[in-house]
Amino acid sequence: MLGAQQIIGVWERGRRASSHDRALLLAELALGPGVELAGLAIGDRDRALAEQRIATYGAVAPACVVCPACSEGLEFRVDFAAVCGLGEPGDRGGSFVIEIESFRVEFRLPSTADLLAITQNAAHGRAVLIERIILVAEREGDRVSPSSLPVSVIAALEAEIERLDPISDIRFGQTCPACQHRFVAPFDVARFCWHELDVDARRLLQEVDVLARVYGWSEAEILALSRARRSTYLEICGVS
Numbered sequence: 083m084l085g086a087q088q089i090i091g092v093w094e095r096g097r098r099a100s101s102h103d104r105a106l107l108l109a110e111l112a113l114g115p116g117v118e119l120a121g122l123a124i125g126d127r128d129r130a131l132a133e134q135r136i137a138t139y140g141a142v143a144p145a146c147v148v149c150p151a152c153s154e155g156l157e158f159r160v161d162f163a164a165v166c167g168l169g170e171p172g173d174r175g176g177s178f179v180i181e182i183e184s185f186r187v188e189f190r191l192p193s194t195a196d197l198l199a200i201t202q203n204a205a206h207g208r209a210v211l212i213e214r215i216i217l218v219a220e221r222e223g224d225r226v227s228p229s230s231l232p233v234s235v236i237a238a239l240e241a242e243i244e245r246l247d248p249i250s251d252i253r254f255g256q257t258c259p260a261c262q263h264r265f266v267a268p269f270d271v272a273r274f275c276w277h278e279l280d281v282d283a284r285r286l287l288q289e290v291d292v293l294a295r296v297y298g299w300s301e302a303e304i305l306a307l308s309r310a311r312r313s314t315y316l317e318i319c320g321v322s
């Protein structure tokens with residue numbers, strides 16, 4: 083569970099950072115030091131973030147998405163307990179193999195470091211990712227270049243990654259109540275968790291501002307109070 087001091091601290095470190103670096107900051111809080119965070123499979127990283135979210139704020143979260151047809155805002159609920167239930171728990175750090183047609187491909191699951199590499203070479207993102215995650219590609223026992231693999235093999239590889247690491251590719255089917263348009267909205271666990279933490283950190287700082295003015299307490303004293311105590315003092319001074 084994240085305390086108020088931790089929330090403000092990580093928010094301060096990450097507020098000007100990229101989304102990938104923010105995900106790593108959250109993972110560092112969830113998993114502690116000593117874990118090679120950038121190399122962690124996205125699903126393992128995001129499962130840790132989802133568990134941290136449940137411990138801090140509970141399992142169910144309000145979320146919203148904009149209809150791509152009419153721009154109406156749709157609200158829905160995300161159940162992080164269900165997110166954590168996707169796929170098998172456990173470390174996805176090893177290598178995996180698929181055999182299709184006459185090809186054998188040994189690969190690892192994408193990590194935050196891979197997503198950062200794609201960002202730096204967005205024009206060739208898919209090719210960059212394939213090159214990075216394929217450890218060995220063979221055709222009838224002979225080594226071949228990952229870039230020479232046929233589309234069907236790459237499609238099978240992508241499907242296998244999705245099967246092995248479903249948290250890394252969550253999508254919610256939506257129907258717009260305004261225009262009935264049906265669409266599929268991707269849900270990024272790390273982005274959501276950062277946005278939520280950003281909102282919470284700003285609210286906490288507002289609470290510090292009010293309580294410091296009224297009672298003369300320091301920031302550290304106010305953040306050390308429980309949420310229940312802070313909100314009750316805010317009620318007493320007529321601010322909540």
Ligand SMILES: [Zn+2]
Nearest residue numbers: 149152258261
């Ligand atoms: Zn719509």
